[in-house]
Amino acid sequence: MLSRVAENIYWMGRYLERAENTARLVSVTGTLLLDQPGTNRSHGWNRLVTITGCNAAFAQTGEQPGEAGVTRFLLVAADNSSSLVSSVAYARENLRAMRDTFPGEFWEGINDFSLFLREQSGAGVEAAHRHEFLHAVIGRCQTLVGILMGTLSRGVAFDFFSMGQHMERADMCTRILDVDVAAGQPLSGLDSLWLHLLRSVSGEPMYRRHVNPRVNAVDVVAFLLRDRRFPRAFNFCLHEVERCLETLDHNALGIQLIKRVERSVDTRDVSGLIADGPGAFMDELQQALQRLHEILSATYF
Numbered sequence: 001m002l003s004r005v006a007e008n009i010y011w012m013g014r015y016l017e018r019a020e021n022t023a024r025l026v027s028v029t030g031t032l033l034l035d036q037p038g039t040n041r042s043h044g045w046n047r048l049v050t051i052t053g054c055n056a057a058f059a060q061t062g063e064q065p066g067e068a069g070v071t072r073f074l075l076v077a078a079d080n081s082s083s084l085v086s087s088v089a090y091a092r093e094n095l096r097a098m099r100d101t102f103p104g105e106f107w108e109g110i111n112d113f114s115l116f117l118r119e120q121s122g123a124g125v126e127a128a129h130r131h132e133f134l135h136a137v138i139g140r141c142q143t144l145v146g147i148l149m150g151t152l153s154r155g156v157a158f159d160f161f162s163m164g165q166h167m168e169r170a171d172m173c174t175r176i177l178d179v180d181v182a183a184g185q186p187l188s189g190l191d192s193l194w195l196h197l198l199r200s201v202s203g204e205p206m207y208r209r210h211v212n213p214r215v216n217a218v219d220v221v222a223f224l225l226r227d228r229r230f231p232r233a234f235n236f237c238l239h240e241v242e243r244c245l246e247t248l249d250h251n252a253l254g255i256q257l258i259k260r261v262e263r264s265v266d267t268r269d270v271s272g273l274i275a276d277g278p279g280a281f282m283d284e285l286q287q288a289l290q291r292l293h294e295i296l297s298a299t300y301f
Contacts, residue, residue: 001156007301008094013164015091020141021172022084027134028199045070051175075124085117103151113140159244170237176200178282194220201232222270254295261288
């Protein structure tokens, strides 16, 4: 496979996952703030800008902080390269250059998704229609991934798509933990905050089934960092990247880094992490992900 094609596939996986993650975050935040009407609603929305790492870009837009400005910026802003609409557009553009590599149903699906966003994205900014819009976006993202799971041969193309997808998931997991655990330090007994953390990654049912029917800070953070069965947990995502790398040549540096980071996560004292603040450790994990991305880029792209 040409390195250019491999890079396009990798970034298509990242962009599709980013679009779904953005839809999940906005949807869950809206529900949380409706359940807690006494909270500072503007702060609740503004934290999404911090999670996505777009503080500087948001400040440059001149948008007002709060629900309307943040949702417009994260969902439909053309000048935000990480917005939902931009992510889907980039994914489609990456696919357009290599249509022959993927099933025709996938190209048709992403074209239909793009048309849907062009016609309906305004509804995402309106509070009255936002939930329905975001639910449709998440469903379309999952449908596209499902098409590949059911029709794309397991080979190099599938592995690069999966690596991009799971790198993006791992990155989002660290960002959510960084912001939400820090916000929850003085509220460590508040179940709703930890439920929000689980729901941001659709993890509540599996947490209650496999970890603990009751929600508590230590178990939630450990689940999202260490669990090897839940597809959006940090170490699960790293293990999937490692599995894909094992099928490729020149993989030693990437696999060594992944194993080192997995050990660091497995041995970290979660109670101490929550008490001391997760910022420094989450920064370490994000730097490790960036280093892994650089290794993939230098080796294969």
